[in-house]
Amino acid sequence: MPEPIRVIVTGAAGQIAYSLIYQLAKGDVFGADQPLYLHLLDIPPMMGVLEGVVMEITDCALPLVKGVVATADLAVAFKDVDAAFMVGSMPRKQGMERKDLLSANVKIFKEQGEALDKYAKKTVKVLVVGNPANTNALMCAKYAPSIPKKNFSAMTRLDHNRAQAALAQKLGVGVADVQNVIIWGNHSSTQFPDVAHASVLINGSKKSVSDAINDKDYLQGDFVKMVQTRGAAVIAARKMSSAMSAAKAAGDHMKDWWFGTAPGQHVSMAVISDGSYGVAADIMFSFPVSIKPGGEYQIVQGLPVSDFARKMLDITAEELLEEKKDALSLCQD
Numbered sequence: 459m460p461e462p463i464r465v466i467v468t469g470a471a472g473q474i475a476y477s478l479i480y481q482l483a484k485g486d487v488f489g490a491d492q493p494l495y496l497h498l499l500d501i502p503p504m505m506g507v508l509e510g511v512v513m514e515i516t517d518c519a520l521p522l523v524k525g526v527v528a529t530a531d532l533a534v535a536f537k538d539v540d541a542a543f544m545v546g547s548m549p550r551k552q553g554m555e556r557k558d559l560l561s562a563n564v565k566i567f568k569e570q571g572e573a574l575d576k577y578a579k580k581t582v583k584v585l586v587v588g589n590p591a592n593t594n595a596l597m598c599a600k601y602a603p604s605i606p607k608k609n610f611s612a613m614t615r616l617d618h619n620r621a622q623a624a625l626a627q628k629l630g631v632g633v634a635d636v637q638n639v640i641i642w643g644n645h646s647s648t649q650f651p652d653v654a655h656a657s658v659l660i661n662g663s664k665k666s667v668s669d670a671i672n673d674k675d676y677l678q679g680d681f682v683k684m685v686q687t688r689g690a691a692v693i694a695a696r697k698m699s700s701a702m703s704a705a706k707a708a709g710d711h712m713k714d715w716w717f718g719t720a721p722g723q724h725v726s727m728a729v730i731s732d733g734s735y736g737v738a739a740d741i742m743f744s745f746p747v748s749i750k751p752g753g754e755y756q757i758v759q760g761l762p763v764s765d766f767a768r769k770m771l772d773i774t775a776e777e778l779l780e781e782k783k784d785a786l787s788l789c790q791d
């Protein structure tokens with residue numbers, strides 16, 4: 459059996475964590491033979507609730523769990539962690555945009571970036587889930603200068619999964635038959651869900667999704683809108699933000715980052731922009747990435763960008779540049 463790894467979940471007493479911790483603890487993310495220590499961080503008023511979560515973890519009797527550290531102390535929580543799920547923050551309520559959360563949440567990610575810098579392993583893989591996820595991840599990386607920026611990412615995998623599932627439903631195929639959708643940009647209503655490079659397996663033969671659906675108005679209209687506004691639709695229906703699907707997406711994201719993507723496949727991850735596809739550098743922008751076993755990712759290069767896509771990429775990059783400006787000024791206060 460391999461040596462145990464240390465995995466932190468922040469916001470561990472919250473909704474997403476409640477689904478996520480179970481996936482981690484039973485081996486869905488890091489592998490069925492990978493033992494782990496769970497580090498669970500929340501704020502002091504939530505320590506009672508967190509105690510209940512720890513009781514439940516114990517009562518699950520899961521053999522991979524070698525220990526649980528439940529704490530509100532950043533120094534204890536981030537000590538020697540190998541992987542970090544940064545969930546803890548306020549979710550948005552009906553009528554708010556995700557970026558309205560910036561002033562409420564960004565300082566959490568500044569403070570926890572500093573803690574990662576001081577206490578985590580330098581090889582830690584950091585996934586920011588708390589909204590606005592892209593810009594929180596950017597600030598988290600900025601305040602952890604001793605950890606490479608490539609080790610930070612933000613979650614657009616939920617949007618990716620939403621797009622993949624919607625296309626599979628439309629085409630009457632299984633979700634696994636749809637591959638290589640792309641979410642470009644921000645995890646917000648400006649994101650661009652793009653099917654131009656996606657494929658589908660129908661009756662044993664591979665086709666482009668665009669040809670199989672053959673409805674450009676839908677693919678550039680209602681489909682894009684649906685994915686962009688799905689989070690808000692879930693809030694309107696559940697009166698709480700998505701949690702089960704967000705936890706599943708966080709697990710998918712980290713699993714692919716840990717083990718790599720299959721040959722020829724790419725997934726969507728918000729990572730530090732290096733200027734690929736004419737996107738401004740130094741913002742956390744969701745790109746298609748392929749990942750080698752062990753975690754080295756590359757932004758997929760050379761995909762043709764249509765005039766429509768160019769416009770969509772520019773809109774979402776513009777929003778991220780504005781968020782970056784606001785976040786920098788909030789973090790200096």
Ligand SMILES: NC(=O)c1ccc[n+]([C@@H]2O[C@H](COP(=O)([O-])OP(=O)(O)OC[C@H]3O[C@@H](n4cnc5c(N)ncnc54)[C@H](O)[C@@H]3O)[C@@H](O)[C@H]2O)c1
Nearest residue numbers: 469471472473474500546547548549587588589613616704
């Ligand atoms: N990127 C995505 O696709 C995506 C999807 C769904 C939700 N989200 C975001 O994830 C976040 C969490 O959502 P949730 O439904 O779990 O919310 P929740 O309110 O159920 O749980 C959040 C938890 O974070 C804790 N917390 C707050 N400040 C903290 C801090 N400084 N340190 C540690 N913990 C802290 C709270 O006490 C709470 O227990 C929200 O910002 C939400 O918008 C992102």
Ligand SMILES: O=C(O)CC[C@H](O)C(=O)O
Nearest residue numbers: 550556589689690699700
């Ligand atoms: O704020 C929201 O939109 C809800 C949480 C999450 O971002 C989502 O996409 O479901």
